[in-house]
Amino acid sequence: MFDKVLIANRGEIACRIARTAKRLGIRTVAVHSEADARAMHVSVCDEAFLIGPPAARDSYLRSDRILEAAQRAGADAIHPGYGFLSENADFAEAVEGAGLVFVGPPASAIRAMGSKSNSKAIMAAAGVPLVPGYHGESQDAEELATEAGRIGYPVLIKASAGGGGKGMRIVRDARAFADALASARREAASAFGDDRILVEKYLERPRHVEMQVFADTHGNALHLFERDCSVQRRHQKVLEEAPAPGLDGQRRRQMGSAALAAARAVNYVGAGTVEFILDATGQFFFMEMNTRLQVEHPVTEMITGIDLVEWQLRVAAGEPLPLAQDQVPLHGHAIEARIYAEDPARDFLPAIGRLDHLREPARSEHVRVDTGVREGDDISPHYDPMIAKLVCWDLDRAGALRRMRRALADYEIAGVTTNLDFLASVVTHRAFAEAHHDPGLLDTGLIERYRSELFEDRGPAGDDVIAVAALSRLLASRSRARERASRSSDPYSPWNLATGWRLNEDNHHALEFRDGERQVAVIAHFRARGYELELNGRRVFVDGEEIGDGTLAVTIDGARLLVRTVVRGNEITIFAHGRSHRLALHTREAERDAGDGGSLVSPMPGTVIGVLVRPGDVVERGARLMLVEAMKMEHTITAPGAGVVREIFFAPGDPVGEGVELLAFEPASPTHDEEGKR
Numbered sequence: 001m002f003d004k005v006l007i008a009n010r011g012e013i014a015c016r017i018a019r020t021a022k023r024l025g026i027r028t029v030a031v032h033s034e035a036d037a038r039a040m041h042v043s044v045c046d047e048a049f050l051i052g053p054p055a056a057r058d059s060y061l062r063s064d065r066i067l068e069a070a071q072r073a074g075a076d077a078i079h080p081g082y083g084f085l086s087e088n089a090d091f092a093e094a095v096e097g098a099g100l101v102f103v104g105p106p107a108s109a110i111r112a113m114g115s116k117s118n119s120k121a122i123m124a125a126a127g128v129p130l131v132p133g134y135h136g137e138s139q140d141a142e143e144l145a146t147e148a149g150r151i152g153y154p155v156l157i158k159a160s161a162g163g164g165g166k167g168m169r170i171v172r173d174a175r176a177f178a179d180a181l182a183s184a185r186r187e188a189a190s191a192f193g194d195d196r197i198l199v200e201k202y203l204e205r206p207r208h209v210e211m212q213v214f215a216d217t218h219g220n221a222l223h224l225f226e227r228d229c230s231v232q233r234r235h236q237k238v239l240e241e242a243p244a245p246g247l248d249g250q251r252r253r254q255m256g257s258a259a260l261a262a263a264r265a266v267n268y269v270g271a272g273t274v275e276f277i278l279d280a281t282g283q284f285f286f287m288e289m290n291t292r293l294q295v296e297h298p299v300t301e302m303i304t305g306i307d308l309v310e311w312q313l314r315v316a317a318g319e320p321l322p323l324a325q326d327q328v329p330l331h332g333h334a335i336e337a338r339i340y341a342e343d344p345a346r347d348f349l350p351a352i353g354r355l356d357h358l359r360e361p362a363r364s365e366h367v368r369v370d371t372g373v374r375e376g377d378d379i380s381p382h383y384d385p386m387i388a389k390l391v392c393w394d395l396d397r398a399g400a401l402r403r404m405r406r407a408l409a410d411y412e413i414a415g416v417t418t419n420l421d422f423l424a425s426v427v428t429h430r431a432f433a434e435a436h437h438d439p440g441l442l443d444t445g446l447i448e449r450y451r452s453e454l455f456e457d458r459g460p461a462g463d464d465v466i467a468v469a470a471l472s473r474l475l476a477s478r479s480r481a482r483e484r485a486s487r488s489s490d491p492y493s494p495w496n497l498a499t500g501w502r503l504n505e506d507n508h509h510a511l512e513f514r515d516g517e518r519q520v521a522v523i524a525h526f527r528a529r530g531y532e533l534e535l536n537g538r539r540v541f542v543d544g545e546e547i548g549d550g551t552l553a554v555t556i557d558g559a560r561l562l563v564r565t566v567v568r569g570n571e572i573t574i575f576a577h578g579r580s581h582r583l584a585l586h587t588r589e590a591e592r593d594a595g596d597g598g599s600l601v602s603p604m605p606g607t608v609i610g611v612l613v614r615p616g617d618v619v620e621r622g623a624r625l626m627l628v629e630a631m632k633m634e635h636t637i638t639a640p641g642a643g644v645v646r647e648i649f650f651a652p653g654d655p656v657g658e659g660v661e662l663l664a665f666e667p668a669s670p671t672h673d674e675e676g677k678r
């Protein structure tokens with residue numbers, strides 16, 4: 001076994017690999033870009049090397065710098081994870097050439113499977129079933145159109161070098177073929193630098209089922225069953241599970257043998273995944289082989305109890321596979337959800353920003369969270385915006401689903417838009433939830449088919465959510481007033497009371513929130529215990545207290561509810577009933593709070609529309625520094641106190657993520673005068 005392994009990756013998979021290495025007593029070496037200097041994967045490894053600027057092509061894709069780091073660290077092997085250089089045959093060769101072990105298959109196997117058309121030719125020769133199609137050399141448009149006609153419409157055009165669904169076009173009739181071909185080519189050329197395409201029969205309502213295979217250097221090969229990854233959006237996986245609902249033992253054996261035939265045909269070694277597409281009758285066809293660890297490998301680990309990374313390392317070190325095919329356990333059911341920083345409502349547009357608040361569900365033998373980020377970390381535009389993989393296991397699918405719903409409800413993220421609510425909608429939707437009774441419900445079109453239900457506008461926040469928001473503001477202003485009073489020379493001054501008493505005012509307080517496009521006004525009347533709120537023409541009694549860790553125990557009209565609130569700038573996120581609700585504060589109080597908090601960060605993802613100061617400017621407290629437009633509103637960034645503007649990080653027109661620092665500000669040390677003003 002190795003003494004030291006370099007992990008040529010970042011994020012959750014780098015952390016995942018380090019965890020197993022550590023357990024096996026192997027020392028770990030991280031590599032990182034400038035953007036990742038304080039990333040989790042760096043902190044969990046024994047050593048770390050900076051390999052370049054943030055952009056992946058200048059860092060995580062620089063095989064020369066990674067090899068140099070491996071040599072300086074004295075590593076004996078390199079684990080590439082997934083993505084980046086994991087399926088780069090030249091890199092695998094370079095690693096071996098440098099006298100290190102590449103934890104993965106031989107370069108020749110990566111090359112053979114690297115091209116969709118080449119791999120299909122090899123599979124055909126090995127007797128692995130293929131979707132009827134044309135995988136030949138010719139790229140002549142007319143010839144391809146003829147082939148499409150022979151295959152029979154609808155057909156699917158795919159980029160030969162494809163991945164991630166790029167360069168794919170469904171063509172339903174001959175007249176549309178030429179245009180679709182041209183656009184698929186353009187997309188393939190720009191995504192992969194290779195515009196070769198292939199054409200195959202487009203299967204209606206197919207399922208995506210893949211087999212996990214493993215082979216060692218002693219001629220042994222076995223499979224670790226299948227994963228169903230049919231729930232996809234734009235050909236990208238959203239949920240994965242094992243075993244596949246409704247797949248019978250005989251079909252599983254057939255698919256296992258086909259997958260092993262595929263692996264043997266390219267002299268495979270290590271972990272690999274053979275992807276199949278199943279038609280409505282359960283017939284299966286080879287799609288491609290991924291010559292690396294997959295993102296969704298944890299579901300296989302949960303049902304087999306096998307650590308796939310451990311097997312990878314053992315096989316790479318020359319050990320034989322520890323089990324025979326009939327010794328591989330299959331126990332229970334596991335489902336994985338990919339938690340992404342993205343906005344499902346805006347066509348899954350990636351989101352960036354700071355994870356201001358992050359609470360994961362409790363981990364147990366049933367709930368696994370694989371992540372590479374912590375609270376306070378940034379989701380940067382440089383890399384895949386995955387936040388975590390949430391994996392739930394139970395004895396059967398219904399149990400795993402129940403655990404998944406609960407775990408998603410317990411997941412709290414604020415600061416960055418995520419797909420958590422969308423995932424909750426999918427796992428609750430009857431088509432997915434009932435798929436073990438009726439596997440016909442599960443296919444790659446599920447999300448599209450139920451689009452209107454899954455993307456349903458959740459409507460306005462309920463009255464109880466608004467009541468919680470109001471209560472949270474009222475409690476905050478009370479504690480601020482108490483703090484002021486304790487500092488003030490006259491703690492009994494009426495100016496320091498927060499009971500709502502004001503000179504010439506009734507004892508009430510007006511609050512205003514913005515919920516999406518809607519304005520909600522709340523009048524709070526101060527009562528001996530709690531508050532009586534007027535909202536939406538109703539009267540609601542609320543009371544509550546902070547019980548630690550940001551949790552509020554709230555009583556609304558006599559019903560007790562535990563909620564969590566996160567306030568940042570003029571935005572408040574409320575986690576209640578297993579969902580999050582984001583409201584904007586829209587009051588003078590909010591403006592004052594923003595000033596008090598000294599937040600020099602962008603309040604929401606938006607655009608800088610004005611810079612009102614220059615580096616070196618000396619400003620007073622409350623001076624207007626910058627304007628940011630976000631969610632169709634203009635936000636003024638003001639000075640939190642007297643001080644000097646040191647540096648301005650953005651110019652008008654620049655997009656800014658949520659919570660991104662806009663400028664460097666150095667507060668002046670408080671003078672007597674300033675103190676006196678309080």
Ligand code: ADP
Nearest residue numbers: 156162163164165166201202203208235287444
């Ligand atoms: P990529 O490498 O770009 O991810 P794949 O060949 O793996 O492309 O296919 C991605 C997804 O596209 C599959 O999971 C499946 O949903 C769909 N798909 C691929 N081939 C077909 C086909 N012949 N008919 C219908 N859907 C297909």
